[in-house]
Amino acid sequence: MISDDAVVNLFALAHPGRLNVFRTIVKAGPDGMAAGKIAAANAIPANTASTHLSILTGAGLLSAYRDGRSIIYRANFTHYAELMGFLLNDVTENNAEAATALQAWFRNHPANDASAHAKA
Template sequence: MISDDAVVNLFALAHPGRLAVFRTIVKAGPDGMAAGKIASANGIPANTASTHLSILTGAGLLSAYRDGRSIIYRVNFSHYADLMGFLLEDCTENNAEAATALHEYFKGHPASVAPVRAAKA
């Protein structure tokens, strides 16, 4: 990821409403969530949700697909990981104190791992 891409992504997340929408979709997991349910879960009008979803999708943080009459939004976790990697690596380059502080933070706050679904027999 380059700086310009990171700025677009950070802009997309730098609004309380968009951040709330993004968090809602992250919590929905890999199956994603329909646009109407996203709006309801955040207590916002459909047109406001649509604007937030459009900005987040345009930044590459979300992907969308149609399922019947609904549009389902999912987090693009590989893109999100690229953003986090950029922030961790590029922004802490040659700064041992920052790298150590981040390492300590993540050691104390391990990422939760979603349970793996058992294969159907």
């Protein structure tokens, strides 16, 4: 990932509504979630959800496919991992202390505990 791509991704996540939509889709897992259910789960109008979904998809954080009359959105975990890798490795490249601190945080906060930490 290059810096310009990271900026686009961080912009997409830098809005409370879009971040909540992204969280909802990540929690839905690999099967994803229909756009209408995403809007309902976040208590937002369909047109607002559509805007958020469009920005997140344009940034590469989501993928979408049609299933009958519904559009199903899924988190693009590979792309998200590239963003996290960029932040972990490239941004801290010349700062061993920062890299060590971030790596320790990820070791001490395994992915399966993420929802418990988010609620705390």
